[in-house]
Amino acid sequence: MIRNVRRWSIRARLSLTFGALFVLAGLAMMVVTYLLVQQSLTTGQTNKTMLVTAPIQKSGGGTEKFVVDGKPMTAAQLKQALVDQQRAYRAATLDSLLTRSGIALAITSIGAVGLGWLVAGRALRPVHRITATARRVADRSLHERIALRGPRDxxxxxxxxxxxxxxxxxxxxxxxxxxxxxxxxxxxxxxxxxxxxxxxxxxxxxxxxxxxxxxxxxxxxxxxxxxxxxxxxxxxxxDHGLTTRTDVDLATLVQRAVPATGDRSIAVVTELAPAPTSGDPLLLERLVRNLVDNALRYNTPAGSVWIRTEATADTATLVVENTGPELADTDLGLLFEPFRRAEGDRTRSATGTGLGLSIVRAVTQAHAGAVTATPRAGGGLTVTLDLPTRPAPAT
Missing domain, CATH: 1.10.287.130 (Signal transduction histidine kinase, dimerisation/phosphotransfer (DHp) domain)
Structure with a gap:
């Protein structure tokens, strides 16, 4: 239960905190009011004259009797009846006080939680603005500022x-x-x-x-x-960011890249479906060319390369898979670093610069996408590129 509460937003927790404090204050006020009213009723019972709400008549005879609601009573019986009546009145008063106070506390507590929700939302509005700005800056550039106005709190x-x-x-x-x-x-x-x-x-x-x-x-x-x-x-x-965006199809870029970087000793199998996205055409073409060139260069003799493009409602995907040496999980994190290669490929890439996949990651981040690399069963690498099909709003 505590772990679930920790997952709630700060606004929800502040609202519940305000409501809980209000309920505790209301309960304390109810207890104090109850004790004061109880003491007042007890004092009134002992100090004040007893009240008779029914008409009393005195009957004749040797023994003094009273008639209350048509019932004859002695003085002792009348006194006991009046005492019982006062006790019942006192109990009914206290019960009514508790019931009405509880209903009032429940209604005001709901209102206090709602008011706390509104107040917390207003107090946290600048925090939401800071969070939104941080997300936009992380996705695009560092030129935007929060520029928050208001009291210097x-x-x-x-x-x-x-x-x-x-x-x-x-x-x-x-x-x-x-x-x-x-x-x-x-x-x-x-x-x-x-x-x-x-x-x-x-x-x-x-x-x-x-x-x-x-x-x-x-x-x-x-x-x-x-x-x-x-x-x-x-x-x-x-890294400088995108200045213009143009509609581009990843399948078309793959068709251009395969003949330019093709190696006839390696079989290239393509399964190209339309994968529209938007961005800088030159950067995206360089990205696709680097992926294909990397799959051909770091391959085995007479190996294979599989290239697939597909699209969903909001994502254009390019998957490049190749045969090659087996890679450890520790090497995958180094592949996208500049001038870093997998441990087994240091002596086999005399024509490479060590920037191929680094450029892929940088261009992908500039287009608000994601690229991942996973080892292929039997050796080789599978690189998956996901780009948004719709352009991100300009800052």
Missing amino acids: EIRELADTFDDMLARLDRSFDSQRRFVANASHELRTPLAINRTLIEVAMARPNAPTELTRLGENLLAVNTRHERLIDGLLTLAHS
Whole structure:
């Protein structure tokens, strides 16, 4: 029971607390009132003259008798009857007091709980605003602020502290993104110059065989560095957030990616159903291409890749499954980290940059989606991507 109460909202618990305190105060008032009325009735019984509500007549004869409601009584009997009448009146008064007070307490307690619900809701309204802002910031960007107005109470201080934290995080992430973008742009120029010089040297007539072989190795290294820089730019762009949204079909993106990254030694089986979503077409195309390329690169000789797209009322899903080496559960958490690979693939990915799945996760988060990786029975990996079919409201 206590565990279930802890799952209730703060508003419900505050309302019940207000109601319980009101009931306790009402019960205490009832007990005090009951004791005071009881003492008053007891004092009145001993100090006041006895009341007779029925007409009394005195009969003739030697013994004094009284007639009450047509019944003859002696003085002692009349006195006892009056005492019993007072006791009954006192008991009826106390019972009526308890009954009416209980009904009044029940009605006012219901009203107190309802009033407590309204007051708690009004008091917690700024907290709900802070929570809603935190959710929107977590889903999109750090540019939004709470900007709570009102008296400088504890909730206002909490909102202002949260705004200051968002401002510091926003400046930190912006600085990081600018550094990555600027560094990547600056590195592209010398790499392009290196590529040109190497190609010119290799194109000379009568170039030595050693020079040609060295030039091919240098071009391969240069290509890998260019892909690394391109991946860093994509990460910086996806972390910056989406500026425009366009309707995109994941099935169409898969059809484009499979011929571009296809490996004829690996069988690619597709089962493509319409999976419409919305977002940045270039980022989503890079996401799908990275998933397909990752499934082909980290595979076994003459292996297979299965790609499936489907959609529900609110989710577009892409599933990429491949054969390959067995992966431990501890390796799955490293796959989406930049420059991190599964332990068994460190020496097999000389052409990779270690940013493929990192870009996938960053682009997915920018589109308010979710991506998960699970080991496949018999070896390999199953990556499931879920994107919303409707665009999220712009901030």
